[in-house]
Amino acid sequence: MKIGIVSDVHSNMEALAAALSYLDEQQVEQIVCLGDVVGYGPSPNECCEMLQEVNAVTLLGNHDAAVIGAMSTEYYYDAARLAIQWTRRQLSTHNLEWLYQLPYTYRRPKEDVSFFHSAPICPSGYFYVVFKDDAQAHIRMFDKLTGLSLLGHSHLVRAFRLSDGKAKETQVTEIRREEDVRYIASVGSTGQPRDRNPNGSVALYESDSGELLIHRFDYDREATVAKIAEAGLESRFGERLLTGS
Numbered sequence: 001m002k003i004g005i006v007s008d009v010h011s012n013m014e015a016l017a018a019a020l021s022y023l024d025e026q027q028v029e030q031i032v033c034l035g036d037v038v039g040y041g042p043s044p045n046e047c048c049e050m051l052q053e054v055n056a057v058t059l060l061g062n063h064d065a066a067v068i069g070a071m072s073t074e075y076y077y078d079a080a081r082l083a084i085q086w087t088r089r090q091l092s093t094h095n096l097e098w099l100y101q102l103p104y105t106y107r108r109p110k111e112d113v114s115f116f117h118s119a120p121i122c123p124s125g126y127f128y129v130v131f132k133d134d135a136q137a138h139i140r141m142f143d144k145l146t147g148l149s150l151l152g153h154s155h156l157v158r159a160f161r162l163s164d165g166k167a168k169e170t171q172v173t174e175i176r177r178e179e180d181v182r183y184i185a186s187v188g189s190t191g192q193p194r195d196r197n198p199n200g201s202v203a204l205y206e207s208d209s210g211e212l213l214i215h216r217f218d219y220d221r222e223a224t225v226a227k228i229a230e231a232g233l234e235s236r237f238g239e240r241l242l243t244g245s
């Protein structure tokens with residue numbers, strides 16, 4: 001089974017449209033969005049609706065949680081908090097209600113894969129898995145992990161291989177189905193990459209082989225930047241899209 005994954009869209013409809021069109025070309029059977037549909041960007045309603053239209057299984061990210069009032073906005077710096085409040089005012093009742101019922105996790109045991117916004121160890125705690133030690137903390141729940149756990153949240157592409165009580169950093173291209181091995185991988189951000197590559201990130205998981213592919217795509221980021229300015233959101237949110245920072 002082919003599953004397409006988008007993550008951290010952050011109200012960037014131009015990036016989401018490009019990612020969904022790639023997944024359509026790839027003829028995926030299921031789309032999963034790893035959360036942070038909204039926050040920072042100028043098109044929150046459009047992004048919610050585009051995901052609903054493709055029946056994406058969508059998880060609750062921390063920005064989504066803050067928008068619906070399930071997380072305090074005190075955790076955010078001023079500009080991000082203002083964007084969360086702006087988003088709350090923009091969203092239709094339908095989309096607010098849709099965000100309100102999103103889960104923290106999604107598991108597909110048959111395909112040996114689970115999905116999280118942040119981390120399997122504490123899906124509602126918004127823990128970052130960026131360094132080896134973050135992955136190592138998951139050894140204690142090794143038996144509960146599926147072969148692959150896919151994460152968003154960090155806006156970075158990372159992969160870790162867990163076996164024999166140890167986590168090691170690896171490459172996404174090394175991921176496959178293996179006995180007594182678990183992989184944890186973050187797929188990067190569709191709508192606000194932070195790895196100095198301004199191209200958006202979208203992932204493909206092939207459950208038969210257990211392989212994960214990260215595809216980076218160009219999109220009309222100038223249009224998104226213009227909409228950020230038009231909405232009166234922080235200009236830095238637009239500038240970072242041009243540099244991937």
Ligand SMILES: [Fe+2]
Pocket residue numbers: 008010036061063153155
């Ligand atoms: Fe995010």
